[in-house]
Amino acid sequence: MRMVQVGVLGMGKWWVQVGLSSPDVEVAGYVDINPGHLKVIQEEFGIAPSRCYVDFDRALKELKPDAVLIVTPPEFHEPLAVKAMEAGCHVLTEKPLADTWEACLRTVEAVRRTGRIMMVAQNYRYRPPVQTLRNALASGQFGAPGQVLVHFTRGPRFGGFREEMPYPLIIDMAIHHYDLMRYILDADPVRLTAFSWNPPWSWYRGDASSVSRIEMIPRSKPASGQVHPIHVTYHASWCTRGGATSWNGHWMIYCEHGYLEMVDDRVYVQRSDDSPKEPLPVEPMPLTDQAYLLRAFAEAVRDGRPPETRAEDNLRSIEMVFRTVESCETGRTVRLTGGA
Numbered sequence: 001m002r003m004v005q006v007g008v009l010g011m012g013k014w015w016v017q018v019g020l021s022s023p024d025v026e027v028a029g030y031v032d033i034n035p036g037h038l039k040v041i042q043e044e045f046g047i048a049p050s051r052c053y054v055d056f057d058r059a060l061k062e063l064k065p066d067a068v069l070i071v072t073p074p075e076f077h078e079p080l081a082v083k084a085m086e087a088g089c090h091v092l093t094e095k096p097l098a099d100t101w102e103a104c105l106r107t108v109e110a111v112r113r114t115g116r117i118m119m120v121a122q123n124y125r126y127r128p129p130v131q132t133l134r135n136a137l138a139s140g141q142f143g144a145p146g147q148v149l150v151h152f153t154r155g156p157r158f159g160g161f162r163e164e165m166p167y168p169l170i171i172d173m174a175i176h177h178y179d180l181m182r183y184i185l186d187a188d189p190v191r192l193t194a195f196s197w198n199p200p201w202s203w204y205r206g207d208a209s210s211v212s213r214i215e216m217i218p219r220s221k222p223a224s225g226q227v228h229p230i231h232v233t234y235h236a237s238w239c240t241r242g243g244a245t246s247w248n249g250h251w252m253i254y255c256e257h258g259y260l261e262m263v264d265d266r267v268y269v270q271r272s273d274d275s276p277k278e279p280l281p282v283e284p285m286p287l288t289d290q291a292y293l294l295r296a297f298a299e300a301v302r303d304g305r306p307p308e309t310r311a312e313d314n315l316r317s318i319e320m321v322f323r324t325v326e327s328c329e330t331g332r333t334v335r336l337t338g339g340a
């Protein structure tokens with residue numbers, strides 16, 4: 001599969017390395033509006049200047065790729081993805097799918113219109129502790145989950161667009177945890193209430209802390225036949241000093257017959273208050289994160305089979321982000337539909 005990568009610094013640089021070491025794709029060219037950034041990858045990775053473009057249209061025309069990988073800031077995801085699909089390319093985009101709910105809907109409409117595969121880089125799914133937690137819950141031995149707390153606190157200093165944008169935590173970060181809620185709990189959100197604020201010491205322009213309460217409905221019926229909602233609380237900040245969780249967050253899942261926990265990327269289960277917490281073995285994976293995604297994308301394109309994190313499905317995850325903002329701004333509980 002011949003691929004063109006758009007956006008090469010920041011996360012793009014990581015993708016350059018992933019692309020170069022992948023046996024599944026040939027990266028035919030690189031596009032970045034900043035020629036200085038292209039120069040950096042030429043010098044660091046020995047990429048030929050003839051494979052570097054500042055003009056996306058020209059790269060599409062000259063290289064005729066099968067696929068486009070988008071690693072630009074979110075506001076450019078929609079225009080680049082739609083243009084790529086209209087030129088006949090499949091698309092793998094960094095999260096978020098797009099920067100507004102309307103742009104997400106337009107992007108998915110373009111997926112349906114062009115019949116191309118579009119996949120979103122929800123890489124947090126493909127990490128060993130996350131897989132361990134998900135598999136333990138899916139085994140059914142703890143029964144149905146009823147109440148969940150996801151706690152995420154860190155204080156990264158990014159500089160750049162995240163420190164200027166509104167709701168940096170909710171828009172740029174929470175998408176990972178919201179998508180994980182759907183993935184780990186095998187459930188979809190139906191109602192959400194959220195509140196956000198900016199700590200007085202914040203180095204962000206937009207609110208960097210928030211709490212959301214989300215009601216989710218399991219996708220499959222439990223053995224009892226009775227489907228009960230799962231009540232999830234998401235407590236998060238990108239502006240803490242001390243008390244950092246792992247990037248995956250600290251997960252506490254309270255089920256009918258026990259408790260599961262992921263903390264500091266280790267996974268534990270407990271069957272009652274009187275029994276000990278047992279650590280579960282976290283098995284390594286041959287490929288994780290972006291490397292896993294690139295393999296999954298290449299396989300999906302090769303087999304013509306929609307990948308797990310396809311744009312159409314991702315609407316349900318990204319909707320949680322935009323409804324969180326809506327709830328923060330209106331003070332109301334909002335309903336989620338997945339764009340239906």
Ligand SMILES: NC(=O)c1ccc[n+]([C@@H]2O[C@H](COP(=O)([O-])OP(=O)(O)OC[C@H]3O[C@@H](n4cnc5c(N)ncnc54)[C@H](O)[C@@H]3O)[C@@H](O)[C@H]2O)c1
Pocket residue numbers: 006007008009010011012031032033034037071072073074076094095096121123160161172
């Ligand atoms: N999955 C993850 O864990 C993860 C982690 C970090 C960033 N990201 C995502 O990756 C994307 C990029 O974030 P970043 O931190 O690398 O941003 P960044 O601003 O550091 O880098 C973006 C790059 O894209 C280039 N660019 C900007 N607009 C462009 C355009 N219209 N056409 C071509 N090139 C353009 C810039 O010159 C720059 O080289 C974002 O969507 C972000 O959310 C994902």
